[in-house]
Structure formats: structure tokens, C-alpha cells
Amino acid sequence: MIKKSEYRNDIQIIRGIAVLAVVLFHSNEKFFPNGFLGVDIFFVVSGFVVTPLLARIVMQSENHNQKIIRLKLFYKSRFFRLAPALILTLTFSVFLIFLLGSPDYHSRFANQGIFTIFLLGNIGAYGFSGDYFSPNPNPLVHFWSLSVEEQIYLFFPLILLILFTKFKYSVKNFVFIFSIITSISMISFLLPEILEPFYSEVGIRSPTQFSFYSPIDRLWQFTLGGIGYFISLGDFLRKKVNIMLINWGLVTITLLSLLGVINFDLKNDSIFISFLTFMTLIFRSFDCFSNTLKSTFKWLGDRSYSIYLIHLPILWIAKYSLATQIGSSNNRFIQISLALILILFLGAISFEKIENRYRIKPNNFSQKNKTDTIRLIACLLLPLTLLFIMKISAANKYWGLDRNIVQPVFPGNLDAYCVKETERSLPCIYQLDGNKKTVLLVGDSHASHFSEAFKIAASNSDWNLVIWTKNGCQVKFSKNARDSGLANCVNSFLELEKWVLLNKPNVAVVSQYIRSDSNINQLQSALQRLKSNVPNVLLIGNNPVFPGEDRFLEARPLIMPPAKPKKFFLNSEMDIKDEAKSNELLSWARINQIDTLDIKTLFCESTGCSRYSNGNWLYRDPSHLSISGANLIVPKISEYLAKRNS
Numbered sequence: 001m002i003k004k005s006e007y008r009n010d011i012q013i014i015r016g017i018a019v020l021a022v023v024l025f026h027s028n029e030k031f032f033p034n035g036f037l038g039v040d041i042f043f044v045v046s047g048f049v050v051t052p053l054l055a056r057i058v059m060q061s062e063n064h065n066q067k068i069i070r071l072k073l074f075y076k077s078r079f080f081r082l083a084p085a086l087i088l089t090l091t092f093s094v095f096l097i098f099l100l101g102s103p104d105y106h107s108r109f110a111n112q113g114i115f116t117i118f119l120l121g122n123i124g125a126y127g128f129s130g131d132y133f134s135p136n137p138n139p140l141v142h143f144w145s146l147s148v149e150e151q152i153y154l155f156f157p158l159i160l161l162i163l164f165t166k167f168k169y170s171v172k173n174f175v176f177i178f179s180i181i182t183s184i185s186m187i188s189f190l191l192p193e194i195l196e197p198f199y200s201e202v203g204i205r206s207p208t209q210f211s212f213y214s215p216i217d218r219l220w221q222f223t224l225g226g227i228g229y230f231i232s233l234g235d236f237l238r239k240k241v242n243i244m245l246i247n248w249g250l251v252t253i254t255l256l257s258l259l260g261v262i263n264f265d266l267k268n269d270s271i272f273i274s275f276l277t278f279m280t281l282i283f284r285s286f287d288c289f290s291n292t293l294k295s296t297f298k299w300l301g302d303r304s305y306s307i308y309l310i311h312l313p314i315l316w317i318a319k320y321s322l323a324t325q326i327g328s329s330n331n332r333f334i335q336i337s338l339a340l341i342l343i344l345f346l347g348a349i350s351f352e353k354i355e356n357r358y359r360i361k362p363n364n365f366s367q368k369n370k371t372d373t374i375r376l377i378a379c380l381l382l383p384l385t386l387l388f389i390m391k392i393s394a395a396n397k398y399w400g401l402d403r404n405i406v407q408p409v410f411p412g413n414l415d416a417y418c419v420k421e422t423e424r425s426l427p428c429i430y431q432l433d434g435n436k437k438t439v440l441l442v443g444d445s446h447a448s449h450f451s452e453a454f455k456i457a458a459s460n461s462d463w464n465l466v467i468w469t470k471n472g473c474q475v476k477f478s479k480n481a482r483d484s485g486l487a488n489c490v491n492s493f494l495e496l497e498k499w500v501l502l503n504k505p506n507v508a509v510v511s512q513y514i515r516s517d518s519n520i521n522q523l524q525s526a527l528q529r530l531k532s533n534v535p536n537v538l539l540i541g542n543n544p545v546f547p548g549e550d551r552f553l554e555a556r557p558l559i560m561p562p563a564k565p566k567k568f569f570l571n572s573e574m575d576i577k578d579e580a581k582s583n584e585l586l587s588w589a590r591i592n593q594i595d596t597l598d599i600k601t602l603f604c605e606s607t608g609c610s611r612y613s614n615g616n617w618l619y620r621d622p623s624h625l626s627i628s629g630a631n632l633i634v635p636k637i638s639e640y641l642a643k644r645n646s
């Protein structure tokens with residue numbers, strides 16, 4: 001017989017510690033790299049707490065109708081437990097992000113919110129954010145874990161009812177079934193490629209990345225908590241061991257695992273903290289805290305759900321919004337500190353006024369609760385409507401309310417019939433009938449952003465054009481032991497060299513962004529090797545690097561006026577550390593009879609440098625040119641080709 005669950009302070013303390021760890025992780029991932037494991041703790045605790053409810057549905061229902069009644073009550077209790085605070089958080093977050101968040105993120109935010117309302121927040125997190133640990137995360141990406149729990153709550157009771165048509169109702173069989181499910185789910189968690197055939201059918205291309213968000217790969221944590229509940233019923237472990245010593249050991253290891261700075265493998269971390277939580281629940285380890293610590297973390301634990309929901313939207317605004325930036329400093333310590341206070345305040349209000357008000361016991365569903373259910377479902381339409389409005393409005397730039405300048409497209413991606421980031425494949429060839437001379441453009445993405453400009457210049461001069469570029473790759477024609485991670489880069493340019501020997505272009509133009517730590521000797525060797533096979537080689541120097549790159553072309557919040565393009569002082573503001581290395585290579589090239597083109601003067605004059613001219617951005621992102629910026633080079637390239645045509 002499953003006895004009525006007792007209220008346990010230690011469970012609320014564990015929840016309090018877990019939510020604190022997650023909030024600190026999102027506040028500063030560098031200082032609290034393991035805080036995300038608080039979510040793993042939540043899954044295990046949920047299994048521990050919800051399992052007796054599931055057991056009563058299966059084991060203490062006398063007939064099929066009674067099981068259905070208990071199942072409905074379970075669903076209703078979960079709905080009343082989760083929906084009210086979720087509705088409040090989503091509604092509040094819509095206004096928060098609308099007013100203070102960059103419009104660039106509105107569409108992703110709205111999509112994530114919509115998926116969350118339909119219990120698919122984990123699918124949305126995978127589709128709209130990808131890696132959970134990527135910088136500048138989706139403000140609602142943390143809702144993935146809520147959706148996983150909801151999916152387990154929705155389908156797992158049905159699975160148990162089906163299984164127990166074949167098994168006798170007993171605690172022993174319950175533990176046996178939970179153990180089998182735990183093993184299968186953990187195998188999938190450790191080896192997600194096992195399900196790749198299934199995932200590929202439903203459009204999931206990265207099983208390894210999706211595994212983090214998958215209810216299949218998280219179910220083992222829930223069932224592990226359930227096994228812990230059944231073990232705790234006997235209480236035999238607590239009677240046969242030195243409880244105090246065990247408890248302090250488990251508590252210490254838990255705190256160090258969550259709040260320490262040592263970060264191990266993601267999968268191993270999750271397994272370790274899950275089994276650690278399993279043990280602390282069995283032994284009631286956190287009861288060893290002093291009364292002061294108990295009351296503090298219990299207060300957090302009681303409010304952990306509301307705090308968890310609200311924390312990331314507020315922290316996201318504090319860390320990334322231009323509206324909360326103080327001066328020109330990107331140090332957000334003050335904003336984050338104020339955000340933490342606000343999170344606790346709003347979490348407490350949500351708990352007292354919303355969460356507690358609507359919480360009901362599964363066996364106490366009155367007519368009033370039925371009326372409240374209808375009201376809550378209707379209330380869900382409010383954030384859903386607001387999110388759809390935001391999604392549509394963001395796609396239309398709020399019909400003029402968003403006054404930010406539209407980010408230019410990358411010139412290298414304009415031609416749909418030519419993939420310029422070549423990797424052991426044919427180059428992009430633009431050949432005009434009757435033309436005999438060919439210019440080859442080679443380099444990294446800083447050559448690719450010149451591609452459209454070269455098409456114009458080559459056409460003006462009646463030259464054929466060949467483009468062979470590869471993003472992030474330094475031009476080189478020889479391998480060494482340190483190139484194992486860049487094998488594709490070297491192979492691509494070795495293929496290029498074969499093509500040069502076979503087709504003999506008249507001019508080779510090299511555009512390669514030179515960094516202060518670039519290997520100049522390798523570049524010099526590559527240029528000399530090209531010059532030995534091509535009559536004319538032209539080296540293009542770096543485009544200027546402007547200050548404040550991290551905020552360039554980021555749309556300002558709607559409550560702020562749009563950014564006005566400005567000039568930057570040539571000597572005091574411009575970033576010149578990379579420019580010095582580029583100039584060094586240009587100087588070497590001129591000495592070695594290699595033609596050079598310094599494009600700095602296209603963007604800079606004696607009074608300063610600008611990346612905006614005649615109503616157009618000359619740059620499309622922090623380091624690459626727009627079409628307008630790249631086209632500034634057309635007259636110079638046309639002139640150069642015309643001279644080589646004679």
C-alpha cells in the first residue's frame with residue numbers, strides 16, 4: 001500500500017539549492033560553470049515527488065473507471081501546479097522583451113514562447129537555439145526543461161497503465177519496471193546515435209545535440225527519483241549506517257559539484273549529480289543543515305518554480321540589452337546584481353499571489369476548480385496572442401516602429417548557383433564568350449565579400465572570373481603536424497594549386513584577413529608559390545577594424561532611438577593591432593614584386609574613418625563588408641585589370 005506522502009523540508013531545500021545554482025549559472029557561466037546541473041536535480045526530485053501519485057493511480061484504483069478518474073485528477077493537479085505561473089511569466093516577458101530587448105531577437109523569442117505553450121519548449125529550444133550553452137541565449141530557452149516534465153507527466157502515466165495490464169500491482173514490480181526504463185533511457189542518453197534513424201525521420205539532424213532536450217533521454221532521471229521514493233519507504237538504510245557522516249559527505253559533494261569551477265564531461269556530470277541527488281533523497285541528507293540554512297533554502301525551494309521561470313528573461317535583459325547598458329562599459333556586474341534582487345522579488349510575488357492560490361491536491365477537484373480550469377485555459381490565450389502578434393510584427397519591422405537600419409546581406413551569399421566556400425570542389429566560374437584572360441580571386445571570407453564587386457570589375461574589363469574561397473582558412477599550400485584540425489583548409493588550397501597549373505589564370509588576387517597572430521611566413525610562402533605559377537599576383541590589405549564591434553548593427557530596443565552612424569578618430573579610436581601586421585605583409589609583397597592594394601583609404605580620411613556613407617552601411621557585420629562597401633573597390637580593380645589587358 002502506498003502511504004500518503006509526507007511533507008519533507010529536505011526536498012524543498014534541495015530545490016532551493018538547485019534553483020540557486022541555475023540562476024548563478026545564467027548570471028555568470030565562467031564563475032559557476034556547473035550550475036546548469038540544477039536542472040538535472042529538478043528531474044530527479046520530480047520523479048521522487050510525483051511517483052507516489054502515479055502509484056496510487058495504478059495500484060490503488062479498484063477498477064478501470066477509478067483509474068481514469070484518478071488520472072484526470074492527476075492531469076488537473078499538474079495543470080494547476082504549472083500553468084498559472086507560466087501564464088504570468090510569459091505575459092510579463094513579452095512586454096519586457098518588447099520594450100527592452102533587441103528586435104533582432106523578437107522572432108526567436110516569440111517562436112520559443114509559442115512552442116512552450118503547446119508543451120514543445122524543448123523542441124523549440126533545439127530548433128531556435130541549438131546548443132543550450134551558446135553565448136547570448138534565447139531568453140526562454142530554459143523552458144525546455146518544463147516541457148520535458150510536462151511531456152513525461154502527459155505520457156508516462158499512460159505507459160504505466162498499459163504495462164500494468166501485464167504485471168501484478170506491487171511495489172516490487174513498480175521498482176522492476178522503473179529500473180528497466182531507467183536502464184533503457186540512460187543508454188539512449190549516453191548513446192543518442194542509437195535513435196538516429198528515428199530522429200532523421202522527424203527532421204532532427206543532430207541526435208547528440210537533441211539528446212540534451214529529449215524526454216526519452218531524460219526519463220531515466222525521473223524514474224531514478226521514483227526508485228529512490230520506493231527505497232525511502234523502507235527506511236532501512238538510515239537505520240544501518242552512520243547517517244550524520246554520510247549526510248555531510250553527500251551535502252558537501254553536492255554543493256561542490258554545483259557551485260565549484262571544475263567542469264567535466266556533460267554526460268558524466270549529469271549522471272553523477274543525478275545519482276548524488278538520488279542518495280540525498282534517500283538519506284534526507286539536507287536535514288543536517290542548521291535551522292537558519294534550512295529556512296533560507298526552504299524559502300528558495302518553495303519559490304523555486306516561479307524563480308526558475310522568471311530568472312532568464314530578466315538576466316538576459318540585464319546582460320545583453322542596450323537599454324540597460326551603463327555608459328560605454330560592457331561590464332554588467334551592477335545590472336546583474338540588481339537583476340538577482342528583482343528575480344527573488346518577482347518570484348516571491350508569483351508564488352504568493354499566483355502559484356499558491358491555484359495549487360490544489362489531486363483528490364480535491366471541486367466545481368470551483370473546474371471553473372478556474374476554464375479561466376486558466378482562457379488566460380493562456382493572452383500570452384499566446386501576444387506572442388503571435390510579436391512574431392508577425394517583428395517580421396514586418398513593426399510597420400515602421402522599428403527604426404533600426406536593416407542589416408545588409410553578405411555579398412558572398414548572393415549567387416544561389418555558386419557556393420563560394422569551396423571545399424575540394426569545382427570553383428565558381430564566370431566566363432564570358434570570347435574572353436581569353438582570367439582573374440582568380442582566392443582567400444577566406446574576406447575574399448568572398450569582394451565576389452560581387454569582382455564580378456562587376458571583371459565584366460567591365462572583359463575578363464573571366466574564377467572565385468575560390470574558404471571561410472576561416474589561411475591560404476597555404478603545404479601541410480605540417482599542426483594542421484590536423486585544418487586539413488580541409490589545406491586540401492582545398494592544394495586543389496586550387498592543381499587548378500592553377502592546369503588552367504593558367506592571368507591574375508591571382510589574394511584577399512586574406514591578417515591578424516596580429518597570423519603566421520606571416522606561411523603567407524609569404526603561399527604568395528611566392530602563386531607568383532611562380534601566375535604572371536600577376538595582387539595582394540589586398542585588411543579592411544579597417546572599428547571599435548565597439550560586439551554591438552555593431554545590433555538593433556536597439558524599440559524604446560531607444562536608432563543608432564546614428566559616426567566617424568571614428570583615426571589614431572585614438574581605430575583598432576590597429578591587426579592593421580600593423582597587414583601593413584608588414586603589404587610592404588614585404590612590394591619588395592618582392594607582388595602587386596598590392598591598400599583599401600584603408602576607401603573608408604578613412606584625415607578626419608577619421610566611417611563604415612556608413614550616402615545612406616548605406618559599408619559593413620554588413622563586425623568585420624565583413626556589405627555590397628556597398630565592397631563596390632568601393634570596383635574602380636581600382638577595373639583599372640588594374642585594364643592595365644593587365646594591354
